[in-house]
Amino acid sequence: MDITFEHVDYTYQPNSPLATLGLKDINLTFKSGSYTAIIGQTGSGKSTLLQHLNALIRPSAGRVVIGEQVVTPATKNKELYHLRRRVGLVFQFPESQLFEETVLKDVAFAPKNFGKSEAEANEIARETLRLVGIDEQLEDKMPFDLSGGQMRRVAIAGVLAMQPEVLVLDEPTAGLDPIGREQIMQLFERIHRERGITIILVTHQMDDVVSYADQAVVMAHGEVAKVGTPAEVFADLNWLTAHNLELPSTGRFVQRLQQKGFHFDQMPLTVDELLTAIKPQLKRGAHVG
Incomplete structure (x- = not known):
């Protein structure tokens, strides 16, 4: 299911003295099965863009085409029921949205809400909990008795239990330690690879952009500043500096x-790319210092 923005504007508090343009003339496509990272400074429009992906907010002008669903300023809430199941959103600190008395009930809530029987919903919940690494013995525990990392996984399972075609991630590793962050990102990568789910990730972690995404979108002042592969986006250091963006850690090491005298025709962005580029120079006697 492709998602396409066509000349989308969004204005906060329209028709008031406090009216503020949050998005301006957005033209952008997220292809079915792709993995896109959205980056940019705070206030650049990333979160506003995300909320259009399942019509939490509707454009002030233009339209968003989500599969066969067209969302315009005139679209009514009652027209969006099925869309909300097809596009799942994982917000920052999603564990704050846990509310049921047991882990199983919390994850089963969404499929029950979308018409599944209790038995069907519980089956989907159990399958999804195994997918995110939550063991059977934790199903009857209160969510808030779990560790922070386990709570995060249960909250993610609750979104996946809707069986969405698109998964939207808004800083999904916020607050996790480096090991927990890597585990969660590898989980999303496995879901993307094995299930073909489209992933749209908002992140400040440039390493995650180059490690996982096949497309990167840079937002600035409510507009799309650049779209391309991670290699294309990170190719121009002066442009990155002007937009207050960092290179990933490998790029900074490069x-x-x-x-120290090493030469690279193209900026290596991953460890594997760096090893490939540096080995011939080491063989020729290049040295550090």
């Missing part, structure tokens, strides 16, 4: 190597 800069230090360049100061």
Whole structure:
């Protein structure tokens, strides 16, 4: 299911002295089965863009085409019921949205709400809990008796239990330690790979952009500043600096190597790319210092 923005504007508090343009003339496509990272400074429009992906908010002008569903300023809430199941949103600190008395009931809530019987919903919930690494013995526990990382996984399972075609992630690893962050990102990668789910990720972690995404979108002042592969987006250091964006950690290490005499025709962005680029130079006797 493709999602396409066509000349989308969004205005906060329209027709008032406090009216503020949050998005301006957005033209953008997220292809079915793709993995897109959205980056940009705070206030650049990332979160406003995300809320259009399942019509939590509707455009002030233009339209968003989500599969066969067309969302315009005139679209009514009653027309969006099925859309909300097809596009799942995982917000920052999703565990704050847990509310049921047991883990199983919390994850089964969404499929029951979308018409599944209790038995069907529980079966979907159990399958989804196994997918995110939550063991059977935790199903009858209160969600808030779990560790922070387990709560995060249960909350993610609650979104996946809707069996969405698109998964929208708004800083999904916020507050996790490096090991927990990596585990959650690998979980999303496995879901993307095995189930073909489209993933749209908002992140400040540039390493995640180059490690997982096949498309990167840079937002600035409510507009799309650049779209391309991670390699294309991170190719121009001066452009990144002007937009207050960092290179991923491998790119920053490459800069230090360049100061020591190493040469790279193209900026390596992953460890594998760096090893491939540096091995011939080491064989020729290049050295640090």
